Every structure is written in structure tokens, then in C-alpha cells.
Amino acid sequence: MEVFKETLKKDEQVSSKLRSVYEQFGYKKYKMGGFEEYSLYLENRDFLPSDQIIAFPNAQGKMMALKPDVTLSIIKNTKARRGQTDKLYYMENVFRHSKDSHEYQEISQMGLELIGDVGTYETWEILELALESLAAIESEFILDISHMGFVTGLLDNMSIDRSVREELLACIRSRNLHDLRAICKREEISRENCEKLEAMVMTDGDAYQMLKKAEELVENESMSSALEELKKLMEIASIHPFSNHIHIDFSIVNQIDYYNGIVFQGFTKHLPQNVLFGGRYDHLLEKFEKDAGGIGFALYLNDLNRVYPVKQEYDVDILLLYDEAADFKTLSKTVCEMVNAGYRVRTERSIPEDCRFQKLVNYREESEAEHA
């Protein structure tokens, strides 16, 4: 069935466009049930943005949850391993706790996962699809990429315990240099290391320029191989029309226990927060004892309709009025002809209050009265 593109809301436009993009790249749709065992989320609590989950016992008394996430279910169920890659995409509603309303919120999410062999080309494919996904929303967008190995590599160079590391990471994520300096002073981290941390946070902007700047920060093997990987990716990106939309930003750091390698976030000009979030999560697969690499991203579609309202002048093209005296055979035939000609037609006995129409066709006196 042909759908009128102009009647689609922004989130519907984006998801229908992206469905075809993802399928053209050979990704298969993954459909998930509404509920998942609660223990799955309990065991991987830190992977989720909030640990508040809607849980309830099912008919057998087993604790179930309304899904707060799709990635964990895909990883649990995938048969992918090294040598056999799974490429999946999904469109699902997830339930998460909102800190603003203190209530649960239904969030419409779209995303894709590549699990199995993850090398440079596979990583690029995911970045390419992330770029396409952002472009489907708005022409002004930025994909910020970072590398976990680069950030943690610099922290590994300092002998600090886990709690200090977390404090420093929080400062890095919020670009908070003043508190970062205070922590370095308190923990007696050398001035040189502190300055490197500051310089790393300040490394954000055009990818090719930042790659050069990042070279001066390299301290060890972990950082140099991370930088090598970024360079290889930007080398492939150089022939892509969206390559100037890619920025490097080392303030982007995902959960250390789950993510390794490339991590990224996508922003569009009119959405106040990142609309796309993703990265390489081999550590998560290790927790599920799967011998595979994994990378993917999620898009949050909830705010799209508020930020990009689709203005519609008319609800239907033709409003067709009839009464009992009308010849129903001719009426039915006329409606079919109009529909086949591509018009949106609504038949009514009288003009409805809430209907905006472009043209009025009156069948009540078997005569056509047209309004412009």
C-alpha cells in the first residue's frame, strides 16, 4: 500500500527511510518480545542508563521485566561467533525511568548491531550507517568519535585506584577541567600527567586536525594502537561525502566494563541531546561467554516529533458528502476512482468539525459543488 509521505510524522519518516537503508546494507530485522527475564538486566545493571526497571512475576512466578534495552537480548540470543557474523537492526519501544518526571517513560528506539568478526571495515560500516542515520534526521549533524583504548590508556599511566578513576572520568565526560585539576592535586598526580588529561579533554573538533593533535598525547601501546585504528577509519572516511561531519572528541567515554575500542555519539543541530549512542562492546560479549566481537548503536526517536513538527495543511484532499438519496453504486465507483487517482478521500453525511479538506464534493443532490 502506498503511504502518503506528507502525512507521516518525523519519527515515521526517519524510521521508514532507515529501515530501507539498513536492509540495503544487508541487516536483518530483529523482533523482540515485550518481556524479558528480569535477571538479564539485574546481572548487567551498569550497562543500562538507569537501574530502575519495571519488573513483575509472570504466571509461573518468574520475575520478568518490561524491556529497558534491546542490545542485551540480542547478545543473549545471538548464535554469532568469530567466523559467523550476525547483522541485525531493530525498531522497538523500551521502558526507562525518567529523572525529569520521576516516572517510567516509553522510548521509541531504533538501532543496529554487528556481532561476530569486527575489524576495521566492519567498524567503518557501522560508522557509515551512523552517519546515514543522522543525515536522515537533519542535514546539520555531527558524529563524534572517541576510542576507549586512548582514554583508558592515559589513565593506566597513572597509579590511581578505581574510585579516583571514576571521578576523573566523570570530569572528562563533563569537560570539567577545574575539578579535574583539583582531583589531580589531591591525588598527587604529576603535573605532566594532569596537563595531558586536560589536553585530551580539549581534543575535540575536526577529525583530521585532532588526529594530529592526539599524536602528542600518546604514552603507551594502548594509546598508539587506538590512534592507529582511528587513523585507518578516517582514511576510509576520506572518500565519503559525510566525512567532514565526523569529529574526534575524547570527552566521550562509555562504561569501561562493557565497551572497548571505538565509541561514538551523534548530535543534530536542533535536538538538545545526543540522538545516537554507540560503540564497540567486546567486554559485554565476554560476560556472556561469547567468542565474538560486537559493535552497534541506538537512535532515540522520541523527541523528533516535538523538535521537527511536520506541518500539514489538509487532513484529506477530498471531502465527499452524500445522503440516503444518493446512488450508492455510482458513489462507490467515484470514491474508487478518486482513490486510484491518488487522492485521500473521506466520505461523510455532513461536514465534520475537525476535518481540513482541500476540495468538497457534494453528492447529496447528485450535483458537484466545488470549493477551492
Place this chain on the structure above:
Amino acid sequence: MLDIALPKGRLGDQVYELFSRAGYDCRSIYEDSRKLVFQNEEKQIRYFLVKPSDVDIYVEHGAADVGVVGKDVLLESDSDVYELLDLGLGRCKMAVAARDDYQEDRDRVLRVATKFTKTAKSYYESVNREIEIIKLHGSIELAPLLRLSDVIVDIVETGRTLEENHLKVIQEIMPVSARLIANKSSYRFKHQAVNQMQIKLKEELDGDITL
């Protein structure tokens, strides 16, 4: 156009003075005390005056590009924003206070009255002390006097209010001051304007120190 959310009140006045010295003045701000929005076309800036504890909400949701908010508010709200600069204004400390004659009984759960429930919880978690929180919205100093709580966790500026109520600081938790925050999307798409503001404010602050 850069939208700036400022906290209403005394801190807001100090912050505006600083912004004005750094080249972000807006004359109309003195004209009408009931107005909430002030604009300077030439400088391409617009100020909003909002409740201090709402500043980060405006910025997080992108209604304002940047804002100035106390660290105490940021710690409570956990907003997803960038914290770009410590403006050093409104300096005070988050502290635990109790009656002058208070002696802690480590054998039972501590009752803590506060407006800053999150800060209090994370502080006592860090020292491994079990507590019971009583959330209050104002006149926190009354709680220990009326034996509603053992201690309070609150902002202490000069300590005079505590003194007058026969209370004393028993533990300092952290220093607090006003911070320049930015929306994550504005930081990217209005990068030059935000960055310029950060640099100018920093220069103005560094100048203050050398004087």
C-alpha cells in the same frame, strides 16, 4: 544568538556583573525588574532570569545554550551538561552541622535533615555510615534544635546563621561555587560563540586574581 540562563537573585547580579565586564553587557537588564528576558542584538546574546535550581534544566533541554548554576544544584540534579568553568562566585561550602553540644552515637542510624538528599546520601555512603534522610525545603537549621534530626547537611556561607542557632560545623564535605555550564548540542553547533565566551570569562577571572 546565544541564550544564557542566569539565576535570579544576589548570585545572578554578581554573575551579570562578571559577564558585563567580559563584554556581554545588556543595558535593558536594569530597566524593568519584572521582565525575565533581556536581549542585546548587537552582541547577539539574550539573558533569561530563572530560579537558581532550574538553570541546569533549561540548559540540559536546550532552552538555554549556556547558564550559571551553583555546584550544589549540579550535584543534586546530575544534569547531562558540560561544566566549562568555575566562576568562583558565590563561594561557600557544603557541610554537616549539629548542635553545639552534639556527641555522635555511632551505635545507631544517623538522622540527617537536608535539602540536598543526593549529596548527603553519597557523602555518608563514602564514609560507610548508615543514615535516615529527612527531606526539608527550608529553615533546615531548625531540625536539630527541635530534635527532628541529629545533624543537617547544608550550604554554609559565613556560619553566622549556624552560630545564632547554637549550631556548629562538624564536617566540611566540599567547596561550592558558581559554574558556567553548556548544553551539549549548543557546545557543538554554536561552538565558536560558546568557546569565545568561555575564554573571555576566563581572562576576566584570571585578571581578577592578578589584581
